Amino acid sequence: xxxxxxxxxxxxxxxxxxxxxxxxxxxxxxxxxxxxxxxxxxxxxxxxxxxxxxxxxxxxxxxxxxxxxxxxxxxxxxxxxxxxxxxxxxxxxxxxxxxxxxxxxxxxxxxxxxxxxxxxxxxxxxxxxxxxxxxxxxxxxxxxxxxxxxxxxxxxxxxxxxxxxxxxxxxxxxxxxxxxxxxxxxxxxxxxxxxxxxxxxxxxxxxxxxxxxxxxxxxxxxxxxxxxxxxxxxxxxxxxxxx
Numbered sequence: 088x089x090x091x092x093x094x095x096x097x098x099x100x101x102x103x104x105x106x107x108x109x110x111x112x113x114x115x116x117x118x119x120x121x122x123x124x125x126x127x128x129x130x131x132x133x134x135x136x137x138x139x140x141x142x143x144x145x146x147x148x149x150x151x152x153x154x155x156x157x158x159x160x161x162x163x164x165x166x167x168x169x170x171x172x173x174x175x176x177x178x179x180x181x182x183x184x185x186x187x188x189x190x191x192x193x194x195x196x197x198x199x200x201x202x203x204x205x206x207x208x209x210x211x212x213x214x215x216x217x218x219x220x221x222x223x224x225x226x227x228x229x230x231x232x233x234x235x236x237x238x239x240x241x242x243x244x245x246x247x248x249x250x251x252x253x254x255x256x257x258x259x260x261x262x263x264x265x266x267x268x269x270x271x272x273x274x275x276x277x278x279x280x281x282x283x284x285x286x287x288x289x290x291x292x293x294x295x296x297x298x299x300x301x302x303x304x305x306x307x308x309x310x311x312x313x314x315x316x317x318x319x320x321x322x323x324x325x326x327x328x329x330x
Contacts, residue, residue: 092131092151092160099127099263104146106188106264107135111142115192115271121255122168123264124187126178130154134174136165154178169231176236177259180243183316184259188267191255194278199224199250206281207250207274210293210326215277217305219248219258219270220313220325227252245314245325248274261311295330298323 093100103125110116110123121141124134130153135141139148150167151160156175158167168174174187198207208222223242228235239249239257248270249257256274260267284290293301301322305312312319319325 096127099125100133100146100149103133103149103264104144106268107141107144109268110190111140115190116141121190122170124174125264126185134167137168172233173236181259181315183261186260186264186267188258192275195256195275198278200253204250210298211281212277213301215273217301222248222250225249225251244318247313295323295327298326
């Protein structure tokens with residue numbers, strides 16, 4: 088079953104494999120950590136295999152599952168990542184998404200382990216605000232479990248990026264895995280800037296008025312708002328809820 092997948096989705100498999108290798112080369116994962124998925128059809132999700140360092144991953148290692156978690160295709164000696172339930176849970180709740188990336192970039196993961204994790208959710212730099220919106224902080228749950236998949240439920244409709252406490256980062260993309268990795272690089276660099284600002288005396292955030300003005304930039308560039316389609320109508324409502 089699924090023996091035709093390598094030929095049907097050759098280009099998409101290569102894109103996922105390239106993103107995985109770049110993820111490893113950047114040092115945003117270590118050992119067997121991290122995973123990437125790419126929804127290429129209604130019931131076909133390409134996904135990275137378990138127990139393989141990302142910098143060594145090639146197209147011939149990529150697996151495929153259906154939305155029920157059944158393996159459609161796995162090269163000999165490979166099987167889908169144990170984080171598959173987390174990926175499929177997010178795909179179910181976000182039909183607009185086509186790629187998911189989970190990683191452990193060191194600075195963002197430091198925020199995830201800190202009592203100041205919420206700093207990563209504040210409006211600091213305009214580009215991450217426009218392209219990704221605020222980071223949602225997700226409560227800790229045991230890796231490789233359905234509990235972890237459910238931990239995203241309060242946030243998944245209104246956010247595209249998730250800081251998982253004491254774990255790492257998950258990012259939703261509508262533009263494939265290569266673009267997901269571009270977004271992750273942007274977020275990690277913002278986290279470095281926030282850390283430097285903290286060391287220099289504190290972070291100066293954008294005001295509500297500043298963020299309201301970014302709606303115009305977002306519309307001018309014809310970018311979607313973060314979250315599921317129609318879930319929000321203003322960046323300020325995301326960054327300043329209830330105000």
